[in-house]
Amino acid sequence: MLHTNNTPFAAIGFEQWKPDGTPMACIAARCSLLLHEGAVHYAGTQALVLADEFAGDPHREPMLKAGDLVPFRPGADITVIGSAHAPEPAREFEAAIRVGPLTKRLRLTGPRHWVHDGHWRLSEPEAVTEVPLSWRLASGGRIVGDPDGDADPRNPIGAGIVHPLYTSEKLEISAPQISSAEHPLSLDPARPADPEGVGPVPPWWQTRARHAGTYDRAWQDTHHPLLPGDFDYRFYQVAPPGLQLAGYLAPGMMVEGEGLLPGAARFRFRLPDLMPFAKFSFTDGREVTARLNLDGLHLDLREGIKFDLTWRAWIPSCPAFYRIDLELGRWDEVMAMGLPVPGAEGLEIA
Structure with a gap:
């Protein structure tokens, strides 16, 4: 042709x-x-x-x-x-891509976890200079402990979701390292924010x-x-x-x-x-x-x-x-x- x-x-x-x-x-x-x-x-x-x-x-x-x-x-x-890069080790930093009229700005953190001490809370992130721009580090993922293996349809490979019935309170659950710079990460691990990223979507x-x-x-x-x-x-x-x-x-x-x-x-x-x-x-x-x-x-x-x-x-x-x-x-x-x-x-x- x-x-x-x-x-x-x-x-x-x-x-x-x-x-x-x-x-x-x-x-x-x-x-x-x-x-x-x-x-x-x-x-x-x-x-x-x-x-x-x-x-x-x-x-x-x-x-x-x-x-x-x-x-x-x-x-x-x-x-x-x-990857997103910080000029020096930082617990949190931002990165952005601009093309013509579009701007996408992300907030990045070092590794952190959801921990339970009476309620689920976020741990302090580690200081890092680089965060891979992977959907694995964004909101979403599998529901931890779900017997059916269900996952967030918006991003099935994300960091993981806490379920009030299925997730053991003894676990430390990886929290998202990538979020929107304009909208803070949800502090309820059972209600994750919209996944944020810049990579292609399957x-x-x-x-x-x-x-x-x-x-x-x-x-x-x-x-x-x-x-x-x-x-x-x-x-x-x-x-x-x-x-x-x-x-x-x-x-x-x-x-x-x-x-x-x-x-x-x-x-x-x-x-x-x-x-x-x-x-x-x-x-x-x-x-x-x-x-x-x-x-x-x-x-x-x-x-x-x-x-x-x-x-x-x-x-x-x-x-x-x-x-x-x-x-x-x-x-x-x-x-x-x-x-x-x-x-x-x-x-x-x-």
Whole structure:
């Protein structure tokens, strides 16, 4: 389906059907870059992510990257993997990521516990210089002592939840080390606050699963294998709340980090001037050219500053659909072409 790729990106063409049965010709592209001495450079390897990637067991370890075989996202995702850093040992400190109009600020602490001495209370945190930005250290997790092994559907791998009936008062229960800087951590361990984080969210967690639609007997009998009629494309948004942009990213948008590098060093750069566009061709001679939506910025700060950008486009297909050719231009050049952009129903006038 993807015939020519005249960009340095990794890209793939594929077909997917909408819930109403409309076939869609889709293209997805990914570019890996790095920041070195204040300038953005292409990374050495450009590769697609064909399936979601995890740090280990998907039901125990955090998600690292989302797969690229996604037909459409209604907005842009910003995610970060790495650690938060304090300039010197501290019991508590803050870190933040800013992208365009969005700011996500977290409060981090050293290890601490829920302890029971007549009632559950938080112990004093240890002093640390680094806290991994892992969902394992956020609110949520399994209900400690629950015979059914139930867990918080918002974050099943979180620090753990105290249950008044099931949790032994003799235990020290790990408490969250990551919370919102704007909203204090709940002091009731049986009623955990909303999980806070910056990493990608797996598809079976509540924030995404609620958009997956209804898979009941009626769907199985009358609609399978199509997506259910109440499927919402927000299901494909992998960023946590607070890091989903209404609309899309754009070249030149500012990206800033605070407390996300060793020594709490700050970083700042602009998204590069990269604007891919695609020509969709049909055997009957029709041609449609469209911009791709820049729908993902995925920062990997584990070693230096690396990041992936993802783009996507789709149009309604038919038996006469033939091929996709991917091209790359500068922002001003491509904008001057007046190309349509992908929307929920297909192409829209920008």
